[in-house]
Amino acid sequence: MVAALDTAMYSLGQLFLAPVLIAIAALFAYAFAALGALAWQARQRRGSHAAGFELLALARARPELDPATLERIAHERLELARLATRIAPMLGLVATMIPMGPALRALGDGQLADVSQALAVAFSAVILALIAASITYTVLTWRRRWYVRDLDAIAAQRAEMA
Numbered sequence: 191m192v193a194a195l196d197t198a199m200y201s202l203g204q205l206f207l208a209p210v211l212i213a214i215a216a217l218f219a220y221a222f223a224a225l226g227a228l229a230w231q232a233r234q235r236r237g238s239h240a241a242g243f244e245l246l247a248l249a250r251a252r253p254e255l256d257p258a259t260l261e262r263i264a265h266e267r268l269e270l271a272r273l274a275t276r277i278a279p280m281l282g283l284v285a286t287m288i289p290m291g292p293a294l295r296a297l298g299d300g301q302l303a304d305v306s307q308a309l310a311v312a313f314s315a316v317i318l319a320l321i322a323a324s325i326t327y328t329v330l331t332w333r334r335r336w337y338v339r340d341l342d343a344i345a346a347q348r349a350e351m352a
Contacts, residue, residue, distance in 0.1 A: 200291055207288045210281050211311075214319045217278045221325035224271055228329045235336070245340035249347075257345060264337040271333065274326040282319025286312040 234242025241247065244267070245260055255263075289308040296304035 203288055203291065206284065207311075210285045210288065211315060214278065214281050214285055214315055214322070217274050217281070217322040217326075218318050220270075220274055221278075221322040221329075224274075224329045225325050228332055231336075232332075243336075243340055245337055246343060249344045257341065260341060260344060264341065268330060268333055268337070271326045271330040275323050275330055278319045278323035278326065282316035282323075285315030285319065288312075 231242050231244075236242075245264060248263065249255060249260060289312040293305045293308035293312070296302075296308065
């Protein structure tokens with residue numbers, strides 16, 4: 191009974207390797223896309239282009255939006271980067287642990303080439319996941335800072351008008 195459960199859990203765990211690796215690849219691609227978008231927005235902000243100041247443009251276009259609504263919109267726009275920042279390291283850990291089972295079995299059987307291959311997958315996956323998390327954390331931090339400044343500017347403009 192225990193051996194059957196052990197084999198079932200091992201097999202089930204191995205089924206998740208491909209989806210986890212695909213998710214890490216997607217997060218890695220998203221991180222670089224988000225970094226590019228951040229760089230583009232930074233260029234727009236330095237050039238004082240309205241498109242670089244999303245919340246200010248939104249507040250001008252829709253003056254009926256109250257500060258709480260604008261803050262909620264900012265929060266929603268940061269959500270994907272926040273999720274990527276938190277999920278990527280977890281997936282990296284999962285992608286590290288899943289290949290360890292086959293690596294340990296291969297080590298027990300004396301198949302060092304298989305051990306090496308499994309460890310290469312494990313360490314590569316965690317490295318890519320941590321890079322993705324680092325990039326998305328940077329994007330999240332910069333965007334959050336910009337949104338806070340924009341919200342402060344909106345509050346100051348509305349106070350002057352009142």
